[in-house]
Amino acid sequence: MKVVVQVKLMPEADQAAVLRSTLRTVNEAATWVAKVAFEHGVPREYELRKHTYAELKARGLGAQAAQHVIKKTRDAYTTLKANIRAGNYGRPGSKRRVKAESKPITFRPEAAQPYDDRCLSWNLDARTVSIWTVAGRLKNISFACSPDGLGLLASRKGESDLIERDGMFFLIATVDLPDPAVAEPERFLGVDLGIVNIATTSDDEVMAGRGLNRHRKRQLELRKKLQAKGTQSAKRLLKNRSRKEMRHSKNVNHIISKKIVTEAERTGRGIALEDLTGIRGRVRLRKPQRVTLHSWAFAQLGQFLTYKAKKTGVALVFVDPAYTSQECSDCHHIEKKNRVDQALFICRACGVVAHADRNASRNIAARGEAVWIAGRESRVPTAT
Incomplete structure (x- = not known):
């Protein structure tokens, strides 16, 4: 399994300026490469290298940095093509899809730049790194990391990404760990994800x-007030508070996912x-409700549950979400009228009265067990 370790670089002022200049240079170059690729019909990486490598070297990029710029550009187009094929940009001819297909990819000035072991070396004992830049190699840049993260870095292999965020620099390293054995589950804990209730389990925990x-809501109202004010101090405060809501939501999701996996x-x-992939594209809501839907970090919570479960050897399955909120967990009668409102479920067939999210979580648990059994049976070799 792959685990991501984030370390914070602590460069001196002159070193920070060089790192910032390096990121801007490589991302400007990547935007240029993306334009060339678009004009040539996005050729393969080897063909793209023929069109761009000499110019990248002339722009002051080292050999490895130039290769990484070409590769990350080609990977960006591969990701774009996959998203278009999956329908994440809408149907053919839709405004968003046409916009994505009709112009080359651009890279933000502070976007991530990959580094391999030729461009980046670690001294874990001294907690320093040596890194390539457009001004030469910077040595002995200190970094801060948690003790657990430092232990994981000892088994680090492959590339690390340099990013800038709010004037600070971070290295994102990927660590490949052996997969723990997945224990055969006795039963399944169903988890219903929602907006009013972030997660509801089949153990009736909400x-x-x-x-x-x-x-x-407080953050939204504060942003509106500061944006309406428009003064320099208001803009400065807005910048300082940026991503505050995201960090808070991420912390809540970490706490919830850890609690569920531990149980x-x-x-x-x-x-x-539930497999909620593409739910934002399927659901149609009134304008006042859209902010709430698009602020719903269900995908992040699902990712946290997935990697924490994998790390501890807990089996995790995704099930079809269709009708989980309309199906009775006792008699399995499905009817739209069973869901009286957001919180109340009354079965029209057997008369069971239950909390709607708790009922849905029990249905998810039952489907999870069925999916696991079906997968287990499919792995049994046929008799010869």
Whole structure:
């Protein structure tokens, strides 16, 4: 399994200026390479290198840096093509899809730049790095990292990404760890993800989203006031508060995911989640509701649950979300009228009254068990 370790660089003022200049140079070059690729119909990486390598060297990029710029540009087009094929930019002819297909990719000045072991070396004992820049190699740049992260860096292999965020520099290293054995689950813990209740488990535990939604509402109102004010101090405060809501939401998701995985591990169960891929594109809401939907960090919570479960050897499956909120977990009768409102579920067939999210989580748990059994049976070799 792959684990990402983030370390914060602590360069001197002159070193920070060089790192900033390096990121801007390589990303300007990547934007130029993307334009060339677009004009030539996005050729393969080897062909793209023929059109761009000499110019990249002339712009002051080292051999490895030039190769990485070409590769990250080609990878960006591969990702764009995959998203278009998956329908993430809408149907053919839609405004968003036409816009994505009709112009070359551009890179932000502070976008990530990959470094391999030829361009970046680590001294874990001294907690310093040596890194290539357009002004030459910078040596003995200190970095800060958690003790756990430092231990993981010892088994680091491959590339690391340099990024700039709010004037600070970070290295994102990917560590490849052996996959722990997945324990055979006795049962499954169903998890229903929502906006009013962030997560509801089939153990009837509800992680309410009232606090997070209030925080988001306060942040939205504050941003409106500061934007309306428009003074230099208001703009400075807006910049200082940027991503505050995102960090708070991320912390909440970390806490919830850890709690769910710990409970599943303690009880020897697996975890069942709904596959909510593409839900934002499928759901149609009134304008006042769109902010709430697009602020819903369900994908991040799903990612946290996935990697924490994998790290601890807990089985995790994704199930079809269709009708989980309309199906009775007792008699399995499906009817739209069963879902009375956001919180109340009353089965029209057997009369069961339940909390709607708790009922849905039990359906998810049952589907998770069925999916796991089907997968387990498919792995049994056929008799010869």
